Amino acid sequence: MSDPDRRYLTTPIYYASGEPHIGHAYTTFLADALARYHRQAGARVLFLTGTDEHGQKIQEEAKRRGVEPQELCDAMAGRFREAWAELNISYDRFIRTTETEHQQVVRAFVQRLMDRGHIYEAEYEGWYSVHEERFFTEKELGPERTDPIAGRPVERIREKNFFFRMSRFQDDLIRHIQENPEWIRPENRRNEVLGFLQNPLSDLSISRPRSRLEWGIPLPFDEEHVTYVWVDALINYLTASGAIRPDAEDQGFDDVSGSWWPADLHLIGKDILTTHAVYWPTLLMGAGLPLPRQLLAHGWWVVGDTKMSKSLGNVVDPLELTEQFGSDAVRWFLLREMPTGGDASYTPERFLARYEELANVLGNLASRVTSMVARYRDGTVGPAPFDGLDGPIDRALDQVHGSMEELRIHEALAAAMELARAANGYVESQEPWALARKDDGEEALDQTLGSLLRALVHLTALFLPAMPDRMGDLAESLGLDGVPTLEEAAGISPSSLAVKKAPPLFPRVELTD
Ligand code: MSP
Numbered sequence: 001m002s003d004p005d006r007r008y009l010t011t012p013i014y015y016a017s018g019e020p021h022i023g024h025a026y027t028t029f030l031a032d033a034l035a036r037y038h039r040q041a042g043a044r045v046l047f048l049t050g051t052d053e054h055g056q057k058i059q060e061e062a063k064r065r066g067v068e069p070q071e072l073c074d075a076m077a078g079r080f081r082e083a084w085a086e087l088n089i090s091y092d093r094f095i096r097t098t099e100t101e102h103q104q105v106v107r108a109f110v111q112r113l114m115d116r117g118h119i120y121e122a123e124y125e126g127w128y129s130v131h132e133e134r135f136f137t138e139k140e141l142g143p144e145r146t147d148p149i150a151g152r153p154v155e156r157i158r159e160k161n162f163f164f165r166m167s168r169f170q171d172d173l174i175r176h177i178q179e180n181p182e183w184i185r186p187e188n189r190r191n192e193v194l195g196f197l198q199n200p201l202s203d204l205s206i207s208r209p210r211s212r213l214e215w216g217i218p219l220p221f222d223e224e225h226v227t228y229v230w231v232d233a234l235i236n237y238l239t240a241s242g243a244i245r246p247d248a249e250d251q252g253f254d255d256v257s258g259s260w261w262p263a264d265l266h267l268i269g270k271d272i273l274t275t276h277a278v279y280w281p282t283l284l285m286g287a288g289l290p291l292p293r294q295l296l297a298h299g300w301w302v303v304g305d306t307k308m309s310k311s312l313g314n315v316v317d318p319l320e321l322t323e324q325f326g327s328d329a330v331r332w333f334l335l336r337e338m339p340t341g342g343d344a345s346y347t348p349e350r351f352l353a354r355y356e357e358l359a360n361v362l363g364n365l366a367s368r369v370t371s372m373v374a375r376y377r378d379g380t381v382g383p384a385p386f387d388g389l390d391g392p393i394d395r396a397l398d399q400v401h402g403s404m405e406e407l408r409i410h411e412a413l414a415a416a417m418e419l420a421r422a423a424n425g426y427v428e429s430q431e432p433w434a435l436a437r438k439d440d441g442e443e444a445l446d447q448t449l450g451s452l453l454r455a456l457v458h459l460t461a462l463f464l465p466a467m468p469d470r471m472g473d474l475a476e477s478l479g480l481d482g483v484p485t486l487e488e489a490a491g492i493s494p495s496s497l498a499v500k501k502a503p504p505l506f507p508r509v510e511l512t513d
Helices: 022-040 056-065 069-086 100-115 166-179 187-196 229-234 236-241 270-287 318-325 327-337 348-377 390-405 409-430 432-437 442-463 468-477 486-491
Strands: 006-015 044-052 093-096 119-129 134-136 155-164 207-209 222-227 265-269 295-298 301-303 344-346
Touching (some): 006 022, 022 044, 022 265, 022 295, 022 301, 022 409, 044 236, 069 093, 069 318, 093 236, 100 222, 100 229, 100 236, 155 222, 166 187, 166 270, 229 236, 229 270, 265 270, 270 295, 327 348, 327 409, 348 409, 348 432, 348 468, 390 409, 390 442, 409 442, 442 468, 442 486
Parallel strands (some): 006 044, 006 265
Antiparallel strands (some): 207 222
């Protein structure tokens, strides 16, 4: 079982050949929301993200731009860091595969596989997609002899490679997936991997000759070959865990205790399921290391009903949306709109509809409640039983916890929004403005406004993982010293708060294009 006090969460490391877009942002928001949720519950968290900087794709992009690969990577790692700062990503470690430490861990890992007899050398011929950075079998290729994931051209390659005996681990992997039904989430992705494993697993080419590809980590046992970029990239999760110490005598392979390994959750898109659910666990088995505890493969963002791609010129830039709406609105849209298992579509209209939901339900609640407390009670309600919304609060807490644990973030957000809706309904039915006019309405007014404040205090905590900025602002208007944890929220008495009228949390914005 995983230790509830400690969570190690990862995003894929993004190729340093392209700009961050909403697809990258989505996975990163998911990880960020989970990291914040677990920190809120008191866990120690290691949240890892970074950039994937080796391989043919990077080498070709650098050449196209007329710069050295390292220059391109430095620039792009900077772009990702800037984007994540702008979008409020609370990562603990940003890893780059060109870091010395990582290069050493990769070499130690590959050497370990060699020492354990899992690597051999052979001639190889196959169809390679530079876009996906992997070989495909004839059977897997698309109708036009294109790669089956992105539909890009493939090239025929024949060369001497080193191979990892992946086939040896097929049965162990199948057993692992069958014995751990939660290991790959959601269920449809698990079935996809089990389906893939019904065919014999081939061995994995783990090297590229330097004569063809310079830009990679040389193999420790043959400097004329560099490590295949996917092997290099997957090992980033291990490097950042601190489990492997290349210079120490025991190197750490036999005892990972005291490090963050194994990861609790790898968050990925469905496009990279095979590499994470087949290559990675078998490589770890080969090295004799524990497997990550869980993988979550989410669906694909499309634009309208079209695939998002550079060549179509329809790539949605999360930073542009942030400029207009603020980063929390972008986080909210992406996290709320995509069901964890399925695909989702971005359109300006959908975005606006979700934004209006935020403004009309949560924003409206915050401004009407704080303004009534300021106006009718000079900022502080008198003591009364504040239990008017306890039912909806308890329901929201239960549902949010349950959904977050099951990695159904969209449902957690829907449940929190239900609480805000219930609180708005309570305002309508209690009519605090009428109570304020009644001579004997004092206690009922305190009880009503206090119950609403209690709901708002909980809402700051419930929405914090998705909207850290705006929830910080709301907490300030409520007179809180920062957003409370869920546990703290329950102990805060509404009559202890000095409330100020909240400025609009989600102001009206016109969409520009
Ligand atoms: N470098 C590899 C990953 C190595 S991890 C050891 C890679 N990089 S990538 O830049 O192509 O990013 C892929 C990831 O970005 C996907 O798995 C997904 O998490 C996210 N997305 C990229 N485009 C996406 C959509 N259109 N929709 C949703 N997520 C997508 O693959």
